[in-house]
Amino acid sequence: MTQAVLNVENLAASYRKDTVLYDVNFDMKGGTLTGVVGPNGAGKSTLLKTILGLHPSLTGSVKFFEQPLKRVKKRVGYVPQRGSVDWDFPTDALDVVTMGLYGQIGWLRWPSNAHKNKAYEALDRMGMADYAHRQISQLSGGQQQRVFLARALVQEADLYFMDEPMAGVDAATERAIMAMLKELKNMGKTVMVVHHDLQTVRDYFDHVLLLNRTIVEYGKTEHIFTRENISQTYGGNMRWMGEENHHVEHAH
Template sequence: MAKPIIKIENLSASYRKNTVLHDVNFDVMSGSLTGIVGPNGAGKSTLLKTMLNLHPALAGSVSFFGLPFAKAKKRIGYVPQRGSVDWDFPTDALDVVTMGLYGQIGWLRRPGRLHKEKAYEALEKMGMADYADRQISQLSGGQQQRVFLARALVQHADIYFMDEPLAGVDATTERAIMTILKELKSIGKTVMVVHHDLQTVEDYFDHVLFLNQTVIKHGKTGHIFTKENIAKTYGGNMHWKGEVNQGVVHSFE
């Protein structure tokens, strides 16, 4: 029987003595594309940061491939929220993507021609090759997000975590990002995405994790993406429109 490649047990975390995550438990299998959904303040971003040792845990354990993060981090890629990045930093798109290879290069060594070629190929995959020499501060929000996704792709990780990669991007960029994420899943990569748009969950993700400080429900989207579970997660404050067939919600307002 296959073992989960991500295992979270009794995970808790807080900000300024306010509990943000409490007793979080779930497993993730290889080759899945999971949407993490929940209301504002549910702890979605904190969950990713705590799993990746970017925020301290109060209790619990996190393992990847049966190992702690420190021993598995070379196999993990992360795309933070765009708003958390200093886009005024004086560097171009190609250099930003090349930074994704520093785990292989070493921070004290300069990237070589092969590294630059890999970075360029990742930009090309995201439709950003023509902007390789452009300062990141001169790019649009959607273009910046594509560059950051290229930086994650160049790592050739086995697990990818993405914190709202579709927030504030245009429709073309959204389609391009989801095409890449589905391609990653198709070749056996595991992807977890903090997502805010309930209307697209069924189309985008084969698994969904409902979170509101703790896990409300986690499983295959076709089984658990129901009006009942959404109401439990969002506190029953949803306003519905459209039809609900076989318990599955098809539109929201």
């Protein structure tokens, strides 16, 4: 029985006066790659932010490795939605990745060459070494996302939260991101990803959390990702996209 790396009990959250999450309970096992799936407005981003203390909770408790977040912060990494970042900030790709090391460097000290090398290696792993000194505002959306993920890699966390890392990126970037997520999993890391494309859920994630303001189902993808559960999550008014398209190779 592996220890739960994340334990969420009775979590609820609201925006203004609307309750967007209620009665959220789950334990996440280590070494898993979980897709968080649900309709627009289901509270997927809010779930990540509330778990991480970036959005206030109304009720509930969250434990990371059986500890409160402040004790294990260095073991937890977060990649927010690309749209929530000010990409006009005048800095280059290498500096953005190096910022991921501030837990190790300390805020007021300059990064050493060893830190710079680490950041450069992470860029290289995401296929972005040639862009190390490019201003982030000059990168494409897919390139910005790769830089963002390199920054998460460099943190060497044990548990990662990623909010729609594959939204609006090109096919090559999506493949690079998935290769990296599977590599993290193979290293024993745990990753929770908000994901919007139902057609790729089976190929990408070994666990799935179906969310519509509360958890509809959570568990192994092969058991949970069924027509009935998806229909329940999306309110039954969507054409199920799995079976008939499942064997069609997406045109890249």
